[in-house]
Amino acid sequence: MNALAPNPLVAPSRRRLLTTAAGFGLSLQLLAVPALAADGDLNRRKMIVVICRGGMDGLSVAPPVGDPDYPSLRGGLAIGEVALPLDATFGLHPQLSAVHALAQAGEARIVPAVATPDRARSHFEAQDVLETGAAGVYTTTSGWLNRAVETLSTHRKVDALSVGPTAPLILRGKVQTGSWSPGRAVDTEARLPLLLLDLYRNDLLLGPALARGLATETMAKDATAGLGAAPSPGAGKAGGQQGREAAHALGSALAGFMREPGGPSVAALSLDGFDSHANQAGLLNARLAYLDAVLDGVHTGLGPEWRNTVVVVATEFGRTARANGTGGTDHGTASTALILGGGLRPGGIIGDWPTLKSSALYENRDLAPTLDMRGLFKGVLAGHMGVDHMALDRVVFPNSGATKPVTGLV
Amino acid sequence: MALADQTMRAAIAATRFGLGARPGEIALTRRDPQGFLRSQIRREGADLPPGTPATSAQRLNEFRDYQRDRRAAKVEKTVDAPPQGVATMAARDPVNLAGRMLRQDLAADFSGRIALAATTDAAFRERWALFWANHFTVSASKAITATVVGPFEDEAIRPHVFGRFEDLLAAAETHPAMLTYLDQVQSIGPDSPAALFLKTGGPRGVGARPQPATQRTVGLNENLAREILELHTVGVSAGYTQADVTEFARAMTGLSIGGPRDESYGAPLFRAQAHEPGERTVMGVRYAPGGRAQASAILSDLAARPQTARFICGKIARHFVADDPPPALVGRLDAAWTSSRGDLARVAEALIAAPEAWEPKAAKFKTPYEFIVSSYRAADASPMAFDRLAPILTGLGQKPFSAPSPKGWPDDAQSWAAADAIVKRMQFAQGFSGAALRDRDPRTLAVEALGERLSAETAKAIARAESRAEGFALLLMSPEFQRR
Numbered sequence: 033m034n035a036l037a038p039n040p041l042v043a044p045s046r047r048r049l050l051t052t053a054a055g056f057g058l059s060l061q062l063l064a065v066p067a068l069a070a071d072g073d074l075n076r077r078k079m080i081v082v083i084c085r086g087g088m089d090g091l092s093v094a095p096p097v098g099d100p101d102y103p104s105l106r107g108g109l110a111i112g113e114v115a116l117p118l119d120a121t122f123g124l125h126p127q128l129s130a131v132h133a134l135a136q137a138g139e140a141r142i143v144p145a146v147a148t149p150d151r152a153r154s155h156f157e158a159q160d161v162l163e164t165g166a167a168g169v170y171t172t173t174s175g176w177l178n179r180a181v182e183t184l185s186t187h188r189k190v191d192a193l194s195v196g197p198t199a200p201l202i203l204r205g206k207v208q209t210g211s212w213s214p215g216r217a218v219d220t221e222a223r224l225p226l227l228l229l230d231l232y233r234n235d236l237l238l239g240p241a242l243a244r245g246l247a248t249e250t251m252a253k254d255a256t257a258g259l260g261a262a263p264s265p266g267a268g269k270a271g272g273q274q275g276r277e278a279a280h281a282l283g284s285a286l287a288g289f290m291r292e293p294g295g296p297s298v299a300a301l302s303l304d305g306f307d308s309h310a311n312q313a314g315l316l317n318a319r320l321a322y323l324d325a326v327l328d329g330v331h332t333g334l335g336p337e338w339r340n341t342v343v344v345v346a347t348e349f350g351r352t353a354r355a356n357g358t359g360g361t362d363h364g365t366a367s368t369a370l371i372l373g374g375g376l377r378p379g380g381i382i383g384d385w386p387t388l389k390s391s392a393l394y395e396n397r398d399l400a401p402t403l404d405m406r407g408l409f410k411g412v413l414a415g416h417m418g419v420d421h422m423a424l425d426r427v428v429f430p431n432s433g434a435t436k437p438v439t440g441l442v
Numbered sequence: 443m444a445l446a447d448q449t450m451r452a453a454i455a456a457t458r459f460g461l462g463a464r465p466g467e468i469a470l471t472r473r474d475p476q477g478f479l480r481s482q483i484r485r486e487g488a489d490l491p492p493g494t495p496a497t498s499a500q501r502l503n504e505f506r507d508y509q510r511d512r513r514a515a516k517v518e519k520t521v522d523a524p525p526q527g528v529a530t531m532a533a534r535d536p537v538n539l540a541g542r543m544l545r546q547d548l549a550a551d552f553s554g555r556i557a558l559a560a561t562t563d564a565a566f567r568e569r570w571a572l573f574w575a576n577h578f579t580v581s582a583s584k585a586i587t588a589t590v591v592g593p594f595e596d597e598a599i600r601p602h603v604f605g606r607f608e609d610l611l612a613a614a615e616t617h618p619a620m621l622t623y624l625d626q627v628q629s630i631g632p633d634s635p636a637a638l639f640l641k642t643g644g645p646r647g648v649g650a651r652p653q654p655a656t657q658r659t660v661g662l663n664e665n666l667a668r669e670i671l672e673l674h675t676v677g678v679s680a681g682y683t684q685a686d687v688t689e690f691a692r693a694m695t696g697l698s699i700g701g702p703r704d705e706s707y708g709a710p711l712f713r714a715q716a717h718e719p720g721e722r723t724v725m726g727v728r729y730a731p732g733g734r735a736q737a738s739a740i741l742s743d744l745a746a747r748p749q750t751a752r753f754i755c756g757k758i759a760r761h762f763v764a765d766d767p768p769p770a771l772v773g774r775l776d777a778a779w780t781s782s783r784g785d786l787a788r789v790a791e792a793l794i795a796a797p798e799a800w801e802p803k804a805a806k807f808k809t810p811y812e813f814i815v816s817s818y819r820a821a822d823a824s825p826m827a828f829d830r831l832a833p834i835l836t837g838l839g840q841k842p843f844s845a846p847s848p849k850g851w852p853d854d855a856q857s858w859a860a861a862d863a864i865v866k867r868m869q870f871a872q873g874f875s876g877a878a879l880r881d882r883d884p885r886t887l888a889v890e891a892l893g894e895r896l897s898a899e900t901a902k903a904i905a906r907a908e909s910r911a912e913g914f915a916l917l918l919m920s921p922e923f924q925r926r
Contacts (some may be wrong), residue, residue, distance in 0.1 A: 086847065153668070153687075154678045156849050171680075173856070197839030198852065198858035211862035215837050218865055224872060228919055233901050235921045237807065237859050242868070245861035274857060304846045305583065309625040309665040357637075357661025358628040363668065395684065 050360040072420045078341040081300045086307030088347035090368030094142040101388035109355045127320040130328035138378030144371040153363035158348035163202035165429040178205030184421045193296035203300045208240040210248040255288035259442035276325040283329020312360040339374030364398035404435045411438030451475040453893030459925045460565030461818025467891040479794045482564040483731045488571035488600040491554030499587040508540040549828035551592025552842040556825045560818035578614040579850035582843040587623040594619035599616025607784035608745040617698045624666035631695040632661040633717025667691035668885040669848045675744040677753035692718040751779040764805035765854040770800035802923040807855035810838035820891035821878040849851040875914040884913030
């Protein structure tokens with residue numbers, strides 16, 4: 033956290049809270065009571081963002097089986113009778129059976145035509161905008177979820193965790209966040225970690241990162257207990273039953289961390305491999321089965337905490353409404369997001385359905401967006417996590433006053 | 443900027459421009475650090491990794507046989523399901539054997555490549571080659587491409603890294619690895635003779651096998667065309683439009699590889715019948731009809747555009763010097779590129795000559811591959827077997843030959859310095875130090891590995907270590923060894 037870097041030799045969490053508070057000129061006395069009575073409920077609230085990289089095809093995630101133009105646009109890629117039914121217009125991809133069960137219980141909803149403000153159809157530009165929360169590309173280097181945590185940290189203790197070996201942009205920023213990926217257990221009491229913390233005392237990159245990593249490791253044994261064999265690195269890409277089990281274990285492990293006392297209440301997880309230019313049907317069968325198993329692992333792993341949790345699944349852009357010439361689809365605009373959680377307010381789709389009529393397509397090519405992705409994220413941050421509107425408009429999503437939070441989600 | 447003295451320059455040459463110092467390397471470099479680097483530039487390109495190289499065509503043939511056997515096995519299975527759980531039978535199964543052979547090919551390619559990195563005396567040349575391999579990423583995340591990532595580097599990248607960018611670009615974009623990775627092989631001009639023939643119900647001439655009738659839409663795939671513009675040449679800010687992407691994709695139709703019915707399976711091939719006829723306009727330039735020559739002309743023009751020079755020189759500066767590189771450095775590289783019309787040897791020389799590249803403060807955080815290679819070099823050790831190495835690199839976030847997207851591996855500290863990643867680097871250092879140190883003194887190895895860059899704090903910590911292995915682990919995890 034740069035100028036506000038904590039001394040890694042001091043227990044990280046409380047020290048950081050106090051340093052952060054001092055940095056913002058807030059009263060330490062007020063913060064000495066971490067949970068105000070009225071915040072008792074807010075303290076349990078959890079939020080998870082799952083990023084599906086590569087441009088996930090919304091028209092396959094939630095196929096609009098009732099839209100008359102869908103079969104002709106998609107030809108052999110259209111998902112027809114096998115779709116798991118949601119309503120008269122939409123179904124879910126047959127691999128999303130856990131999501132479907134949650135939807136039946138009113139604990140999952142679809143956002144069928146959502147997009148970031150970016151229109152370049154570039155993975156990397158769109159992922160930048162999706163994760164920084166900025167209105168334009170490459171204007172900031174921190175992620176909106178990190179800034180949301182920073183904002184919340186002035187009121188209550190909020191820790192964040194990313195799952196995976198690299199740090200996703202969405203959680204990068206001033207607040208040193210944790211990260212975890214499957215691996216061998218670490219002896220956090222050994223000499224080497226302590227010697228390194230000392231060697232890193234003036235290193236603003238490595239010092240806070242190692243301290244934070246060790247803190248997560250002390251929690252890992254309990255958090256991943258009962259999972260059987262830890263998911264091995266790289267099993268994430270395995271297909272079939274093995275891949276599903278690894279995915280489920282990964283989701284359960286994340287849930288385990290979030291259930292730990294003092295564990296993270298905000299988390300991010302990213303999945304690769306959704307860029308379906310060719311062989312889309314087979315590719316999405318595998319990737320959506322994996323996604324479904326991760327979400328199922330999170331849901332079952334959270335147990336009673338599921339009712340305090342909202343999960344958002346989002347991608348950088350959707351794909352062309354028409355199939356391309358190679359059994360796939362090319363880069364498009366709007367896609368489908370998913371929102372799940374035990375405390376979700378039941379309801380239909382979120383945002384309007386623009387239809388697939390050729391006159392309604394964006395640039396006669398893509399599904400047209402009816403909702404700004406930032407409005408969805410803002411809706412969860414405001415309605416569920418208690419981030420104040422002013423901070424949302426100015427800090428978390430800069431210059432986004434015109435994009436209103438989606439209301440009525442929780 | 444404080445000009446580094448000669449001893450500091452020697453350390454920078456070996457660790458920032460190279461892949462980390464081996465014992466003796468810094469001493470050897472001290473007389474003339476810049477000359478040491480310049481002498482590694484050569485027209486014939488980068489070194490080829492040791493081992494018996496297979497060609498892409500051989501590998502793709504293996505892959506075809508493997509797929510054919512697998513399909514046959516599937517059919518057999520549905521007809522007469524064998525008893526489950528008989529491990530010995532599974533091991534003898536020709537399909538499993540073939541699958542294992544494909545994995546062994548990848549393992550051998552990667553092992554050869556990391557052995558070269560760990561032992562070469564021309565480590566700047568190797569880093570330069572690795573930069574270009576990452577610029578033109580192909581990834582084993584796609585099964586058919588996995589067999590040819592190694593051959594791609596040997597055939598398309600390494601021979602051209604000190605030649606003209608235009609030649610490197612042409613070699614990379616028309617290589618079977620790139621054509622399969624970014625889906626170009628199946629792209630067909632919607633109004634090409636092949637498409638018209640298929641639409642009227644003729645047999646398929648292009649795909650490897652007949653597909654179900656419902657999937658028989660034929661036409662463009664714009665994946666490669668878009669990524670060439672965005673990632674390989676002008677960059678996303680160059681002002682091209684969706685129409686430019688589509689036009690370029692039309693011009694590229696026909697670029698493919700030999701299929702089962704062709705004479706040489708897996709070899710690059712131009713299918714004139716699949717090429718979209720007509721004139722094309724890309725970024726304001728009109729290209730006459732001309733079959734294969736049309737795409738070549740567009741690639742040449744893209745290579746020559748000033749946006750390409752600017753975009754790639756920015757990437758070179760970012761890779762070698764800092765995540766946010768000094769604009770003056772980018773300007774120098776750009777000037778060398780422009781005046782030499784994309785001669786990459788001249789660009790490499792400009793980088794070596796640039797004062798900004800010799801700033802004593804090390805700003806680059808090593809990627810996992812760089813960290814592990816430099817650990818081998820510091821210990822003068824040979825890389826461990828692939829089966830042990832691969833899970834380590836995967837755990838650190840850099841699975842062998844498997845970049846997560848066509849953008850390649852990230853090249854910035856924020857991506858690699860996640861909390862968990864530092865813990866896992868520490869675990870590698872602990873295990874490796876015990877095994878690789880033998881009876882050597884870590885204080886000496888620290889001086890050999892870092893030279894003038896070794897800080898007083900790190901030297902003191904190593905001297906105070908309770909064992910030699912602990913001292914060596916402290917060296918590998920020290921702030922200055924983690925950076926370059």
